[in-house]
Amino acid sequence: MFWTEEIAAKCAGPQIINDSKTPSGRVHVGALRGVLIHDAIFRTLREKGIEARYLFGVDDYDPVDEIPKGEDEHFGQYLGRPLCETPAPCGAEGDMAEHYMREFWQVFADLGVKVERYRMRDVYRSGQFNAAIDMILRNADKVRRVYKEVSNSERAEHWHPFQAICEKCGSIASTEVHAYDGALVSYRCLPTKVVNTKLNLGRGCGHEGKVSPFDGRGKLPWKLEWVAKFVTFPITIEGAGKDHSTKGGSRDVAEACLRAIYGTEPPLRVPYEFFLVGGAKMSSSRGVGASARDMADLLPPEVLRFLMIRTKPNSPVNFDVREEGIVKLYNEFDRYHTRVNHDKNATPDEASVLRVCELAPEGDYFNANFQLVSALVQMPHLDPVAEITRRKGAPLTAIERRHLDQRIASARLWVESYASEEEKTRLQEVLPARAHELTAAQRAFLHKLADGLRDLAWEDDALQAKVFEVARLTPIEQPIAFKAIYRVLLDREAGPKAGNLLAFLDRDYVIARFGELPFDQLTYWRETATSEADLEKWFTQNAEKIAGKSWTTEMTGDVAAFEILVEMKDGKRQLKRVLLQGRDASALPRGLA
Numbered sequence: 001m002f003w004t005e006e007i008a009a010k011c012a013g014p015q016i017i018n019d020s021k022t023p024s025g026r027v028h029v030g031a032l033r034g035v036l037i038h039d040a041i042f043r044t045l046r047e048k049g050i051e052a053r054y055l056f057g058v059d060d061y062d063p064v065d066e067i068p069k070g071e072d073e074h075f076g077q078y079l080g081r082p083l084c085e086t087p088a089p090c091g092a093e094g095d096m097a098e099h100y101m102r103e104f105w106q107v108f109a110d111l112g113v114k115v116e117r118y119r120m121r122d123v124y125r126s127g128q129f130n131a132a133i134d135m136i137l138r139n140a141d142k143v144r145r146v147y148k149e150v151s152n153s154e155r156a157e158h159w160h161p162f163q164a165i166c167e168k169c170g171s172i173a174s175t176e177v178h179a180y181d182g183a184l185v186s187y188r189c190l191p192t193k194v195v196n197t198k199l200n201l202g203r204g205c206g207h208e209g210k211v212s213p214f215d216g217r218g219k220l221p222w223k224l225e226w227v228a229k230f231v232t233f234p235i236t237i238e239g240a241g242k243d244h245s246t247k248g249g250s251r252d253v254a255e256a257c258l259r260a261i262y263g264t265e266p267p268l269r270v271p272y273e274f275f276l277v278g279g280a281k282m283s284s285s286r287g288v289g290a291s292a293r294d295m296a297d298l299l300p301p302e303v304l305r306f307l308m309i310r311t312k313p314n315s316p317v318n319f320d321v322r323e324e325g326i327v328k329l330y331n332e333f334d335r336y337h338t339r340v341n342h343d344k345n346a347t348p349d350e351a352s353v354l355r356v357c358e359l360a361p362e363g364d365y366f367n368a369n370f371q372l373v374s375a376l377v378q379m380p381h382l383d384p385v386a387e388i389t390r391r392k393g394a395p396l397t398a399i400e401r402r403h404l405d406q407r408i409a410s411a412r413l414w415v416e417s418y419a420s421e422e423e424k425t426r427l428q429e430v431l432p433a434r435a436h437e438l439t440a441a442q443r444a445f446l447h448k449l450a451d452g453l454r455d456l457a458w459e460d461d462a463l464q465a466k467v468f469e470v471a472r473l474t475p476i477e478q479p480i481a482f483k484a485i486y487r488v489l490l491d492r493e494a495g496p497k498a499g500n501l502l503a504f505l506d507r508d509y510v511i512a513r514f515g516e517l518p519f520d521q522l523t524y525w526r527e528t529a530t531s532e533a534d535l536e537k538w539f540t541q542n543a544e545k546i547a548g549k550s551w552t553t554e555m556t557g558d559v560a561a562f563e564i565l566v567e568m569k570d571g572k573r574q575l576k577r578v579l580l581q582g583r584d585a586s587a588l589p590r591g592l593a
Contacts, residue, residue: 002352003312004044007237010268011050017042018235018267019115020057023083023100025068029295030275032107033317036308037239037272039113040356047355055233056108056115060084060097061124061219063163063173065195065202072199079202080171080195082219084121107296111305112359120225123232125216132228133213133220135261136161137180142260143224150256151248160185164211164218166204171195172219174204184210185218226254231262239270239313272313278320290321298413299329300406305357306333323371323423323494326414330370330407333357337367365399366392373404374411375496375504378425382504384408391460391500425490427505431516432491441527442484443519445474449485450514458507464499473565473575475528488513525561529579535564538576545569 001009019038021031038054045052060083067075071089075096078086088099097119108115123129136143140160147153160177166189174193179186188208195202211217220228229235244250255266277290296304298321307329311317319325339346340354341364355361368388376384388404389396396404415424438446449470456466471481485502486495489510495501502510530538539546548567553560560580567573 002349004040004356005352007041007268007270008044008048008050011045011237014051014053015045015236016053016055016233017045018055018057018229018233018238020059021101021104022059022062023097023104024062024064024066025071026100027104027107027292029277029290029292031104032111032292032295032304033272033275033308033313034239034241035108035113036111036305037270037313038237039111039115040309041237041270043356044352054115055235056117057123057229058097058101058117058119059222059225060095060101061120061172061216062222063171063195064096065173067196067199076199076201080169080173080204082121082165082172084119085170103291103293107292110296111301120219121216124219127215128232129220129228130214132232133162134182136220136224136227136257137185137213138182139261140180143257146253146256146260150253153253161221161224162213162218163221164213166207167209167211168207169205171202171204173202175218177213177218180213183212185213186210223250223254224257226251227258227261230254230258230267231264235267237268237270239272242271242273245269245271270313273316275308276316276318278318278322298410298418300403300410301359302357303330303333303410306336306353309356310336310353321414321418323374323419326418327371327374334367334369362399365397365403367400368404368407369497369500370407370411371496372500373407374415375425375501377408377411378415379427379504387504422492425492425495428489428491431488431513434491435488435517438484438487438517439480439527440519440524441474441476442480443517444524444528445470445476445481446484446488446514446517447519448474450511453502453507453511453514458503460497460499460503462499463502464497467498467502469573473573475575475577488516522556522559525556525559525577525579529561529577532578535576535578542568 017038019034021027035056038056042052042054062083063080064075064078064083064086065080067079068089074089075086078096083097084095086096088094088096092099094102105117137160143161144155144157144159147155158178160180162177162180162185163172164175164177164185164187165172166175166187169189171189173195174191175187175189176193177185177187186208187210189204189206191204191206193204194200219225230238240251246252251269251271255269258264258266290298299307307319308317319329336350336354340351368391372391373384373388376382376387385396385401385404385408392400449467452466452470453463456462467481467485468478471478474481482498483493485498486492489495489501489505545568546566547569549564551562551564553562555561558581562578562580564576564578565573566576
């Protein structure tokens with residue numbers, strides 16, 4: 001079963017799914033993994049007729065303890081205060097939390113994620129957590145014991161699990177509660193407590209006081225806040241990232257506290273690994289990796305959902321935004337789409353993946369290859385929509401046009417913002433300097449291909465087939481042949497499907513470019529010749545596949561090239577070349593004698 005199906009099989013009765021985010025900066029793309037994992041579970045439960053709700057909280061009562069990259073001057077003065085009490089940067093409207101969540105909520109909408117939103121400022125200030133706060137404070141001794149037993153974290157005997165908002169400086173991160181009498185907590189705002197150890201900034205003001213812990217005058221430490229959410233909402237399913245799910249980690253502590261204080265079992269845990277871009281974990285404070293908004297702009301919703309959901313949560317997802325990585329992603333999505341809609345042997349898992357990735361069921365439709373689209377958008381003389389429509393051979397439906405427009409936008413953004421110079425498909429007006437590095441065999445291949453293109457139908461499939469045929473008749477290994485094409489046309493070693501690329505271009509231009517590099521005949525022969533022993537071995541191994549053969553001899557000086565044209569039973573032709581030197585050119589090589 002697909003992983004969401006396995007989770008659904010464990011569920012009985014109504015389910016409440018929860019996830020949350022601390023908006024301490026522009027939300028990075030890694031945060032989307034949890035969002036979409038929970039959404040996939042939610043969709044699967046609803047699909048199976050299980051009553052379910054998906055809650056998503058904004059942890060805006062958390063303190064400012066990290067500063068978004070480049071915002072030190074603005075946010076440095078607010079270190080330790082609740083996010084919701086911190087002004088947005090650059091004179092923007094609202095507070096810090098609302099500022100960064102506004103963009104994230106739009107990403108939710110783009111990805112078809114529908115949640116019931118809540119803000120922790122509202123939860124605390126409305127008194128929803130009052131009962132849980134009282135219960136947890138009355139059991140501070142149990143909390144201290146759990147911290148020690150589960151995570152080996154020592155807490156002083158006077159320590160109580162609550163963070164009061166200092167009445168003097170407004171900090172919530174530098175206060176320590178040391179007593180609770182059932183109505184008020186006693187706290188100190190510690191000058192020795194550093195909020196941001198990296199910058200060595202944000203210390204308490206030294207104030208001491210008593211305050212009610214209820215109605216938003218402070219908050220629970222986040223491990224205990226988890227407990228309060230579990231019992232108040234009440235949550236039945238909540239995932240957690242790898243960093244929280246390790247043995248003795250924060251999730252273990254929260255679950256142990258829940259059992260110790262309330263005597264109840266925790267929600268179903270769904271631990272998930274990190275989302276990496278090029279092997280690096282995302283970080284808002286360090287400015288590492290793409291933001292959620294950037295990635296949602298780059299990839300269409302279905303493709304981004306596919307990237308995050310198809311892999312089991314406990315396996316990391318590493319997306320390489322280089323050409324090889326993004327083309328592979330699109331190709332894999334298209335393979336799933338094609339198999340589910342056309343292949344009777346498609347697995348139930350593949351169908352499940354596609355269902356939770358689509359924003360809405362759309363059935364079968366034609367999808368343009370992304371690498372082809374990315375090449376088209378880089379050729380100003382071509383209209384990508386017209387070219388794709390021509391390749392389909394029929395008008396695009398409204399659904400197909402919408403998906404194509406998304407891929408065109410994705411390709412243009414990738415070229416402008418992510419592609420290296422080597423990865424860009426720029427048609428070369430003159431022969432590139434690096435083309436002179438091509439071998440004699442590659443040059444000969446291009447000459448033979450030019451000859452084969454003169455009267456050929458100028459269509460993708462015919463052109464692609466001709467490239468393969470000429471490579472076999474040169475003979476030259478296919479990858480080396482394709483590199484020659486990309487080098488003289490694009491000054492690259494790789495590119496879009498060769499047949500597609502050639503079909504975009506003027507026939508006379510292509511033929512002239514392929515014939516532009518001279519080559520030495522004898523060097524070409526030597527690079528493509530085989531030994532008599534290897535020839536004999538090849539004929540022995542392929543005897544049952546051969547329909548017939550013929551041979552000719554060419555001379556250059558005292559060197560004879562004995563060329564054997566082999567007709568295969570599958571209709572393909574292959575050339576084998578043996579060089580004969582200092583002997584009778586009429587003598588047959590071994591294997592033909």
